[in-house]
Amino acid sequence: MSIRHVSDADNEGWLLVKFSGSNAPDALPQNLRVEYIKTEGGRDYFKVIEGVHAGREGSVKQKEGGGSYLIEGDPKQPTAQVHFVIPSKKLWYQNNGEWVGPIDTMTDPNNMVPVGVHDIEIPDAPHKGGESYEDRSRFASTWFRIGHSGDRYLHTGSVSAGCVTMTDIPKWTDLYNYLIKRRKDDKSVGEIHVFATEAERP
Incomplete structure (x- = not known):
């Protein structure tokens, strides 16, 4: 399992993504931990592993010119x-x-x-x-x-x-x-x- 975390894409702490089965975008908070699944068609696919959306799968468009909004590594710190x-x-x-x-x-x-x-x-x-x-x-x-x-x-x-x-x-x-x-x-x-x-x- 490859753990990644959400970057601060909108500069206000949120990243807009699309969950499977939904056409409307949802916002994920900065540093939310996800399981990376694959990259296909210019989108990164993932499964949320914590927070209110835990268990949901979705995708996010890659940055212009390539690069991911899902950052490798686990930034979590103690309670x-x-x-x-x-x-x-x-x-x-x-x-x-x-x-x-x-x-x-x-x-x-x-x-x-x-x-x-x-x-x-x-x-x-x-x-x-x-x-x-x-x-x-x-x-x-x-x-x-x-x-x-x-x-x-x-x-x-x-x-x-x-x-x-x-x-x-x-x-x-x-x-x-x-x-x-x-x-x-x-x-x-x-x-x-x-x-x-x-x-x-x-």
């Missing part, structure tokens, strides 16, 4: 660790053994993200809610779902409807680059620990 303290509206993430932060972040006070430890999923699809922030972070439309059901996400922006929303928008690019290569398993990049008080955070 992401993110901390968020609700009342102080601050977020940290652990990189190379050190905590980066605090970063201004919020959740809806009337629909707060639950306290506890939750998985952070591999991105599912571009989110239109992030488009208006792409002038400050080109990856603003990439959101990471919190848990494996529902509609709470870790994302950047200025409005929260129960998500964990990083309001310091320019810093989203750094967090995105940290998260997108991380893996806990074939569904998640890592974990977010949500604390009710600052004193609870180790």
Whole structure:
């Protein structure tokens, strides 16, 4: 089995592909791991092995002049660790053994993200809610779902409807680059620990 990963083809973290049996394009996130099958007729064929599309087969047109958008090698790094303290509206993430932060972040006070430890999923699809922030972070439309059901996400922006929303928008690019290569398993990049008080955070 030849493992490859998705390149950042659109410069915003996504690659448009066509899945077998579908005429409409779908977007795969940067660094998603796939099994390379073959190259034929100017297209690379693959099978997705992680994320929401795991198990689906598809193809992507090669670059003009040749070359693949599916990069050889496996870039995955250890599980992401993110901390968020609700009342102080601050977020940290652990990189190379050190905590980066605090970063201004919020959740809806009337629909707060639950306290506890939750998985952070591999991105599912571009989110239109992030488009208006792409002038400050080109990856603003990439959101990471919190848990494996529902509609709470870790994302950047200025409005929260129960998500964990990083309001310091320019810093989203750094967090995105940290998260997108991380893996806990074939569904998640890592974990977010949500604390009710600052004193609870180790």
